[in-house]
Amino acid sequence: DAAGITLAMHIAEPDPALEPGHALFEEATRRMASVYTLEGIFPMFPECLSTGRFSLLAGAEREAVTFVLRIEEDGARLLEVQRSVVRVARNLDYARGQALLDERAADWGRLASLCARLADVRAAQGAVILVRRETRLDISDPDHIRLHEVVRGEPVHQVVEELAILHNREAGRYCRDHRLPGIYRVQPPPRR
Numbered sequence: 001d002a003a004g005i006t007l008a009m010h011i012a013e014p015d016p017a018l019e020p021g022h023a024l025f026e027e028a029t030r031r032m033a034s035v036y037t038l039e040g041i042f043p044m045f046p047e048c049l050s051t052g053r054f055s056l057l058a059g060a061e062r063e064a065v066t067f068v069l070r071i072e073e074d075g076a077r078l079l080e081v082q083r084s085v086v087r088v089a090r091n092l093d094y095a096r097g098q099a100l101l102d103e104r105a106a107d108w109g110r111l112a113s114l115c116a117r118l119a120d121v122r123a124a125q126g127a128v129i130l131v132r133r134e135t136r137l138d139i140s141d142p143d144h145i146r147l148h149e150v151v152r153g154e155p156v157h158q159v160v161e162e163l164a165i166l167h168n169r170e171a172g173r174y175c176r177d178h179r180l181p182g183i184y185r186v187q188p189p190p191r192r
Contacts, residue, residue: 004072005111006079009167010064010086014045014054024049058090067167071114075121078170098156112155115162122165132157 018025028044035042043050056062066084070077092100100108123129131153138146175182 004070005107005114006068006070007111009067009069009163010056010084010088011067011167012054012056013063013065013083014049056086056088056091058088061085061087067170069166069170071111071118071166073114073117076114076118076166076170078174081174094154094156094160097159098154101155101159112159115159116155118162118166119158 014024018028020026024045027046031042031044034044034050045054056064062085064084064086066082066086068079068082070079101112102109119127119129131151134150134152136148136150138148172182174180
């Protein structure tokens, strides 16, 4: 609608039976979180699970935790959290995501605009917003190794980043408000 967008963010739920004492639970606890670096992804669960059964692969039916969020010009809020079963129609890479933002201004473009507004609000509250420049090493020809600059400043990157920040913030609030156990990592306030 004209005021904003309501969207559902689905997070794969590995297995509700995964409890303390289970070998996978203990391994995930040791690793704490998946880590994404330029050199690769270091998953919280073994790769065969994190990119398979525990992943929202296109076409596969998966158990998930769904966060229904409302994003408007003046902010965003969590409407509900529910367990769900989802089947993702397709997985998008950054290039296809950017194409959707460019081609479909009424919905995807509106999402990009609202996410830009969320970033502006966070910046006004003291958040540091950086345009990341990364380097990709091309060693396909060992005699002519090349570096390619990768700029992570397109609108699609901002959409992914802002939705991840929004999800994490609202998931933390939900756990706090419902007295659910959770691991919270908090950054110190910015130095002025």
